[in-house]
Amino acid sequence: MKKYITLALLLISASASKLHAQQEAMYSQYMFNTLAINPAYAGSRNVTSATALYRNQWVGINGAPETVTFSIDAPLNSKKVGLGLQVFNDKIGITKTTGAFASYAYRIRLQKGTLAFGLQAGASQYRADFQNVSLNPDPSNDVAFNQNVNKVLVNVGTGIYYNTDRFYIGLSSPQLLNNKLTNFTVETSNVFNGQALHLFFATGYVFPLSDVFALKPSVLVKGVKGAPIEADLNATLWIKDVFAIGLQYRTKADISAMVEIQASPQIRLGYAYDRSLTKLVQFNNGSHEIMLRYEFGFEKGKILSPRYF
Structure with missing residues (x-):
């Protein structure tokens, strides 16, 4: 059974047909990886900030x-400019995408608060090992599986982002070009095997409840042509700005539990566990996500207000 599920997953993800399913990599801790979806985020934390994230x-x-x-991103020119760089490696089934994007924010x-306008540009290498798929009957006459794919895809993106110490809101489209992923076409249909334009809307606010507790709700709405709009609804309770626990609901998909630790003024750790709400729950043991953030430039003994975003 796992073999058939895997094949279905890779076909949905790799073919990128006219259904245009979600193609961008998914993160539960999106609020710590905002640069991946919005280039205008670069420099918004007012210090050089590096974030690593792994999702299984x-x-x-x-x-x-x-x-x-x-x-990694940083403010420059008296914080009037933000520069960022992201590198990634995303694997699913027989496909693998590796790339890098540079971001600029004015x-x-x-x-x-601060209003920022951002642009990004970069390239990714998309590979699909179609010839290694075991099909029954003999796939030798199936042109869709006769040739592997290895393509370099250049793309650009844009976004707008506004933030204060306790509030943020942003709208972005990280990849604007509809690059074709394969050379395979079906003449009798209007199937498009390519990257689809995605739109992301994100917002969040921190409500101080007392000297000890602060509540941080946030929302990420994702849209792509031909697919249902998806939303991630998150609420996190911070305790003394050091430890946080949270819950998240991804519409018609998952529920997540999260833990965050501000280990020091420079180091933040995060972990998320997702559990499927679909029939996939019968075949998997959940999803795990680990985040590590390090911030440079703190002066010893200097007290800074917490950076929630």
Whole structure:
């Protein structure tokens, strides 16, 4: 049974047909990996910030998604400019995508917060090992599996982002070009085997409840042409700005539990565990996600307000 599930997963992800299912890598701790979806986020933390994130999705299913990403960003020119870099490796089934994107944000200081406009550009290598798929009957006459894919895809993205110490809101499209993923076409249909434009809307706010507790709800809405709109609804309770526990609901997909630790002014650790709410729950043991963030430039003894985003 696992063999058939794996094949279905890779076909949905790799073919990128006219259904245009979600193609961008998925993260439960999206609020710590905002640069991956919005280039205008670069420099918003006002210090040089580096974040590494590893996600192992649907443990127990062969060929399930596995993603590693690293990003670093910093403010420049009296914090009027933000620069960022992200590198990633995303695997699912017989497909593997490795790439890097550079981000630029122009930041405008307003009375209560900062408004930023961002651009990003980069390239990724997309590989699909179609010839290694075991099919029954003999797939020798199936042109869709006769040739592997190895393509370099250049893309650009844009976004807008506004934030204060306790609030943020952003709208972005990280990849604007509809690159074709394969050379295989079906003349009798209008199937498009390519990258689809994605739109992301994200917002969050921190409500101080007392000197000890703070509640941080956040929302990420994801849209792609031809697929249902998906939303991640998150709520995290911070305790003394050091330890946090949270829950997240991904519409018609998963529920997640999260833990965050501010180990020092420079180091933050995060962990998320997802459990499927679909029939996939019968075939996997959940998803695991680990996050590590390190921030440079703190002066010894200097007290800084907590950075929640």
